[in-house]
Amino acid sequence: xxxxxxxxxKAKPNSVQQSLKVVTAxxxxxxxxxxxxxxxxxxxxxxxxxxxxxxIAEEELxxxxxxMLLARRTDExxxxxxxxxxxxxxxxxxxxxxxxxxxxxxxxxxxWHVPAYRELAGLLYRGWSIDSTLLYWxxxxxxxxxxxxxxxxxxxxxxxxxxxxxxxxxMGMNLRGEKGVVMTYFGDGASSxxxxxxxxxxxxxxxxxxxxxxxxxxxxxxxxxSKQMRNATxxxxxxxxxxxxxxxDGNDVLAVYVAAKEAVERARAGEGPTLIEGxxxxxxxxxxxxxxxxxxxxxxxxxxxxxxxxxxxxxxLLNKGVYTxxxxxxxxxELDAEIKAAIARTExxxxxxxxxxxxxxxxxxxxxxxxxxxxxxxxxxxxxxxxKAKAGxxxxxxxxxxx
Amino acid sequence: xxxxxxxxxxxxxxxxAMERDERVIVMGEDVGPDExxxxxxxxxxxxxxxxxxxxxPLAESGIxxxxxxxxxxxxxxxxxxxxxGFDYYSFHQLECHASRFRNRTRGRLSVPMxxxxxxxxxxxxxxxxxxxxxxxxxxxxxxxxxxPSGPRNARALLHSAIQDPDPVIYYEPKAIYRLFxxxxxxxxxxxxxxxxxxxxxxxxxxxxxxxxxxxAALEAVELLEEEDGVKAELIDLLxxxxxxxxxxxxxxxxxxxxxxxxxxxxxxxxxAEVVARVNEAAFLYLEAPIRRVTGFDTPIPYxxxxxxxxxxxxxxxxACRETLSF
Ligand SMILES: Cc1ncc(C[n+]2csc(CCOP(=O)(O)OP(=O)(O)O)c2C)c(N)n1
Ligand SMILES: [Mg+2]
Numbered sequence: 001x002x003x004x005x006x007x008x009x010k011a012k013p014n015s016v017q018q019s020l021k022v023v024t025a026x027x028x029x030x031x032x033x034x035x036x037x038x039x040x041x042x043x044x045x046x047x048x049x050x051x052x053x054x055x056i057a058e059e060e061l062x063x064x065x066x067x068m069l070l071a072r073r074t075d076e077x078x079x080x081x082x083x084x085x086x087x088x089x090x091x092x093x094x095x096x097x098x099x100x101x102x103x104x105x106x107x108x109x110x111x112w113h114v115p116a117y118r119e120l121a122g123l124l125y126r127g128w129s130i131d132s133t134l135l136y137w138x139x140x141x142x143x144x145x146x147x148x149x150x151x152x153x154x155x156x157x158x159x160x161x162x163x164x165x166x167x168x169x170x171m172g173m174n175l176r177g178e179k180g181v182v183m184t185y186f187g188d189g190a191s192s193x194x195x196x197x198x199x200x201x202x203x204x205x206x207x208x209x210x211x212x213x214x215x216x217x218x219x220x221x222x223x224x225x226s227k228q229m230r231n232a233t234x235x236x237x238x239x240x241x242x243x244x245x246x247x248x249d250g251n252d253v254l255a256v257y258v259a260a261k262e263a264v265e266r267a268r269a270g271e272g273p274t275l276i277e278g279x280x281x282x283x284x285x286x287x288x289x290x291x292x293x294x295x296x297x298x299x300x301x302x303x304x305x306x307x308x309x310x311x312x313x314x315x316x317l318l319n320k321g322v323y324t325x326x327x328x329x330x331x332x333x334e335l336d337a338e339i340k341a342a343i344a345r346t347e348x349x350x351x352x353x354x355x356x357x358x359x360x361x362x363x364x365x366x367x368x369x370x371x372x373x374x375x376x377x378x379x380x381x382x383x384x385x386x387x388k389a390k391a392g393x394x395x396x397x398x399x400x401x402x403x
Numbered sequence: 404x405x406x407x408x409x410x411x412x413x414x415x416x417x418x419x420a421m422e423r424d425e426r427v428i429v430m431g432e433d434v435g436p437d438e439x440x441x442x443x444x445x446x447x448x449x450x451x452x453x454x455x456x457x458x459x460p461l462a463e464s465g466i467x468x469x470x471x472x473x474x475x476x477x478x479x480x481x482x483x484x485x486x487x488g489f490d491y492y493s494f495h496q497l498e499c500h501a502s503r504f505r506n507r508t509r510g511r512l513s514v515p516m517x518x519x520x521x522x523x524x525x526x527x528x529x530x531x532x533x534x535x536x537x538x539x540x541x542x543x544x545x546x547x548x549x550x551p552s553g554p555r556n557a558r559a560l561l562h563s564a565i566q567d568p569d570p571v572i573y574y575e576p577k578a579i580y581r582l583f584x585x586x587x588x589x590x591x592x593x594x595x596x597x598x599x600x601x602x603x604x605x606x607x608x609x610x611x612x613x614x615x616x617x618x619a620a621l622e623a624v625e626l627l628e629e630e631d632g633v634k635a636e637l638i639d640l641l642x643x644x645x646x647x648x649x650x651x652x653x654x655x656x657x658x659x660x661x662x663x664x665x666x667x668x669x670x671x672x673x674x675a676e677v678v679a680r681v682n683e684a685a686f687l688y689l690e691a692p693i694r695r696v697t698g699f700d701t702p703i704p705y706x707x708x709x710x711x712x713x714x715x716x717x718x719x720x721x722a723c724r725e726t727l728s729f
Contacts, residue, residue, distance in 0.1 A: 088527055088528075088529060089527075089528065090529070138707065139527065139705040139706035139707035139708070139709075140705060140707050141704065141705050144530075157529060157530050157531045157532075158488070158489060158492075158531055159461060159489070189460075190461065192460035192461045192462045193492070194464050194465075220432070221432065221433045221437065221440070222433045222435070222436060222437030222458070223432065223437075223460075223461065227458050228460050228461065229460065289440070290440075294436060294437050294438070295436050350707070358704065358708045358711035360708075361699065361702075361704045361711070361712065362699070362701055372670075373699075373700055373701070376669070376699045376700060376701075380699065380711065383718060383721070384711075386721075
């Protein structure tokens, strides 16, 4: 376990000016830059570093675990459903629960949560229903509608693009003089997109209260980190932008918790953005359409699967006496029942009149529907009505094409 | 002759092009050992190695922008953008640079590159994975845009695209990657860019389509013949920029009626351009307004509803009947 040196809370604002002065005075001399640290608190055998262990209230610990577990069980059920043809292609979130929950637990409802697509734990914690996740990955727009009462953006598929929105939300908070925090997520692959650079630079320049959480699971589909970048850590990019950065064990929810807490406190105090890199692993395929055997070894995968976040946290909670085995079994049963009920509900909803109405595709595009779009809506409507009438006459013509 | 699907024939064309011209390189996300998310680059990394098949960082602007540099340096990059829904990230490089270098350097520099991307709906894909926005590229001066509709023309068009001295967008209708097989000749062939094809001759009306929508059009042609005794002429555009207006106009001079089918949104789509060209060149030959059977002016819905958005034979037949009875 690496020693935890006090994590530098303040970026040096005038380091550039200072270094320029040095350059004119003496042409070659090392420029002093902040150090990047690595932090781990709860190791893969659930041994905890007592010196670094955060004090977390029992209720909060339970909350963190509950949503990590709920996400894991939901993800596993979704995989089964996908294999049975009851769900579309989706990216699994298993293994990424610590980064998600260790960070978004610090958010208030009024803060903003701007996910990528492996933050199922955080979404559930923020109040997104299991139903919405099932709907979204089963091809229903309704699954992307954020719940009332929290400030969340929906899942974002175009890689890295959400980071700019997060930066903009944070800039808005500053411009209006309102206090708040934006927590946003992206992958190691996403770090290569221009949008990522722009978002971090904007956030830094405007000192926007944004926490950039990087899920470094070491792969972007098949592309390993070594082909994505030559820098040793993603966290060190923070130095370039003039914001604090840290790498944590992304499978250690306590380390994520501590780093994110510090970052959120800084943001609330008006001290600008932070980059947190959580080192983890995607022990599942990229999506249900992917075959990881094509690009990585089973040994590597096994090694990292052992380090996954849920099991060690469970042991930690048991050791601490937060839960008993019996309570954990009861919790699992409770969550499984919740998932089962959500599946039954959404499968019924999917065939309901409301959710199966294709005309909804026109209804939310603009605040006011332009006449031309309304004509297209009418066109589809009358086509569907004719189809229905025809199907009524000859039932074999009921579906899709004319034959 | 060998029987193969379109995924295989595109792969074959890449293989052949790389073998005969060492300037040809393939680059994109996951095109190396993973062989592309649709396996279009199968075997290439193994055969040609990492200097000819580049697994790039995840950055579309980076892929296309560096391809432009390589092309000006004397190479022939064939970029893969994993899904067309993400090629907006690289659009700026195409619009501001790839399409312009020849013109702004008065012919001194050129950008002989190809950008390939799977596009279109119909495979139950997730959000942003089913768009059909080929018209954006057709609207961009300096770019050529080709769209195959089957294994044989896919291979020939890709060879033409790679050999072309200017940047070519090669959009792959992913719904038909593995839908059917076709005989593909042993001998390498090309297909002139800018030339459309009459798939079936007819005299009563002209149906114009391309890409995956051609399947719906084909089905409609058969239905019209069976049920109405109508002989429709079917044109497969194959190149959507520059448009083969002559072929379209000649056909409509013969039939006097036309229906255009594409899955991209209607407004400013290819259909609009075809209508304009026909109006300009054959207005007096028209017996009826030209009808457009297209995607609606909305984002393509998530997959549970995409079938309502994509043109199908039934919608095409209905439009043809209206045109015929006008
Ligand atoms: C702009 C863009 N390009 C490509 C894709 C296709 N794609 C989806 S996920 C992915 C890899 C993402 O890797 P990373 O950022 O490391 O996130 P991870 O999936 O590993 O969590 C790619 C290339 C996309 N969704 N968006
Ligand atoms: Mg990754």
